[in-house]
Amino acid sequence: MTLARTLALYGVRCLLVERNAGTTRHPKMDITNGRSMELFRRLGVADKLRAVAVSEENNFDISWITSLVGRELHRFRYPSVAEKRLEILARNDGTQPREPAMRVSQVMIEPVLRDAILGHPLVDARWGVAFEDFQQDETGVTVTLRSQETGATDEVRCDFLAGCDGGTSAVRERLGIALDGRAAVAQRYMIHFRSEARELLQAFGIAWHYQTDRGTLIAQDDKDTWTLQTRPPPGVDPAAVDPNAILDAWVGRAFPREILVANPWSTHLLLAERYQVGRVFLAGDAAHQYIPTGGYGMNTGIGDAVDLGFKLAATVKGFATSGLLDSYERERRTVGYRNRIASERHTGVRLKIAELYRNERDPEALGRAIAALGNAENESWGIEFGYRYDGVEGDPAIYEPTTAPGARLPSVFLADGSALYDHLGPWFTLLRFGDADPSPLIDAAPAPLEIVNVAEPRLAPIYGAKLVLVRPDTHVAWRGHDCTDGDAVWAKVLDGRLA
Ligand SMILES: Cc1cc2nc3c(=O)[nH]c(=O)nc-3n(C[C@H](O)[C@H](O)[C@H](O)COP(=O)(O)OP(=O)(O)OC[C@H]3O[C@@H](n4cnc5c(N)ncnc54)[C@H](O)[C@@H]3O)c2cc1C
Numbered sequence: 001m002t003l004a005r006t007l008a009l010y011g012v013r014c015l016l017v018e019r020n021a022g023t024t025r026h027p028k029m030d031i032t033n034g035r036s037m038e039l040f041r042r043l044g045v046a047d048k049l050r051a052v053a054v055s056e057e058n059n060f061d062i063s064w065i066t067s068l069v070g071r072e073l074h075r076f077r078y079p080s081v082a083e084k085r086l087e088i089l090a091r092n093d094g095t096q097p098r099e100p101a102m103r104v105s106q107v108m109i110e111p112v113l114r115d116a117i118l119g120h121p122l123v124d125a126r127w128g129v130a131f132e133d134f135q136q137d138e139t140g141v142t143v144t145l146r147s148q149e150t151g152a153t154d155e156v157r158c159d160f161l162a163g164c165d166g167g168t169s170a171v172r173e174r175l176g177i178a179l180d181g182r183a184a185v186a187q188r189y190m191i192h193f194r195s196e197a198r199e200l201l202q203a204f205g206i207a208w209h210y211q212t213d214r215g216t217l218i219a220q221d222d223k224d225t226w227t228l229q230t231r232p233p234p235g236v237d238p239a240a241v242d243p244n245a246i247l248d249a250w251v252g253r254a255f256p257r258e259i260l261v262a263n264p265w266s267t268h269l270l271l272a273e274r275y276q277v278g279r280v281f282l283a284g285d286a287a288h289q290y291i292p293t294g295g296y297g298m299n300t301g302i303g304d305a306v307d308l309g310f311k312l313a314a315t316v317k318g319f320a321t322s323g324l325l326d327s328y329e330r331e332r333r334t335v336g337y338r339n340r341i342a343s344e345r346h347t348g349v350r351l352k353i354a355e356l357y358r359n360e361r362d363p364e365a366l367g368r369a370i371a372a373l374g375n376a377e378n379e380s381w382g383i384e385f386g387y388r389y390d391g392v393e394g395d396p397a398i399y400e401p402t403t404a405p406g407a408r409l410p411s412v413f414l415a416d417g418s419a420l421y422d423h424l425g426p427w428f429t430l431l432r433f434g435d436a437d438p439s440p441l442i443d444a445a446p447a448p449l450e451i452v453n454v455a456e457p458r459l460a461p462i463y464g465a466k467l468v469l470v471r472p473d474t475h476v477a478w479r480g481h482d483c484t485d486g487d488a489v490w491a492k493v494l495d496g497r498l499a
Helices: 002-009 034-042 046-052 081-091 106-117 169-174 241-251 297-316 322-360 363-373 439-444 456-465 485-493
Strands: 013-017 062-067 072-076 122-128 131-136 141-147 151-160 161-163 178-194 209-212 213-221 225-230 256-271 281-283 428-433 448-455 467-470 475-478
Touching: 002 013, 002 034, 002 106, 002 122, 013 131, 034 046, 034 297, 046 106, 072 363, 106 122, 131 161, 131 169, 141 169, 161 169, 169 178, 169 281, 213 241, 225 241, 241 256, 241 322, 256 322, 322 363, 322 439, 428 456, 439 485, 448 456, 475 485
Parallel strands: 013 122, 062 209, 161 281, 428 448
Antiparallel strands: 062 072, 131 141, 141 151, 178 225, 178 256, 209 213, 213 225, 428 467, 467 475
């Protein structure tokens, strides 16, 4: 849906098929990170997403407890959206995101994305239609679709095909692309439920997650909707597991609730060996699957969709040469790999904490030990904002603002209170600091280009160059104090090379 929205924004027609009749009932993701929110803002859906998310006044705290009828061991404190917005404005040094993260479940987010494409004149979105097979040749892709209701098949011809069809991707399977990494790393059991028992489920005050060595209770709206992610009891057939008994045991006592969905699932650490074969691409979970520690699954997929979307659009519109599409795999698979390692690393911390629970009987000492291990899974700003397409890895924990080509453009707010990000054009943008001559890049531009004059000298050092050319995905394409050969810069940028 994010890819369809991106293509529509750039004026490209697409057909989206989803085999299910509706959006997901499984809560799955519960954190949309600040980077995804920046990208969603550019797609015009950030405010609509915020409207279905947890209140902007509520914190993002992670609290380790003995149980909900026991005691709190340690709380990692994180600001609410409202507090984070103030912090962003106060710092305003390029280290901060344009958008704070958002607490929201996938059950809530998917209908907003659906509504953003349903009825769009450029998107033909069909629910209840499954992808079955494809054949590609030099000029396009012929795809076979099947109606889930009638069983009737249909063939459509398209220029490109993107398999955004999740972990069991049929597109990936038809391409014969293998997965690298570890499948079924651990078994999990999810119980999604409704309950008014806030005095129990938020016994130590509002927190996004209450955690023990046996799982995590996610407050989905700080009101009445919750998800327990835990382990299935060992040796019990998953089909025979009683979710009510698991809930009572985890919480510490019986309480009134209605179970919405409960099922076992497996965690994976997998990366597709290729993201592209000819005119067919993989994005999202079809390309990578992570353990949710860190919340990198969907967030990485949003990055894939926006990267692929603008490259497909630039190709369809005739702005790009073939190298631009080829750069999708090079750029996004590197991020996919890095995020898989980060997710595994964060899981390692959780395992260490579980060991502490087993061995440390003094709650004060246990709390201190948890604090000392830290909570990098929700603080890895280098992973979330510092990923770069120039091969430079950087510290996973720290985001350092830079306009090195391939890096995400640093975000600042201008003196009039507006965000520099909100002045960027939908396609390319040239930031101009001071008196640099932009005309070689303007005259040679083969794609739409917005010029933004930044007349605030205090901001110039953050951007480090008098001219900064920004791609549609808000990564830097090129920078320099002057440009003598605009044609050469554009030729590289639109061939997917960093200039
Ligand atoms: C417990 C849990 C917690 C998570 N927490 C987070 C988090 O906090 N943050 C985060 O970023 N991520 C999180 N994730 C990961 C996130 O849910 C996934 O990464 C995300 O859903 C992937 O999106 P996707 O669109 O690529 O794939 P999916 O969401 O799997 O969507 C693929 C869609 O394709 C459809 N489909 C499949 N095959 C076909 C076919 N042949 N024809 C037509 N349609 C088809 C499916 O029905 C499905 O709707 C979590 C996951 C889990 C399980």
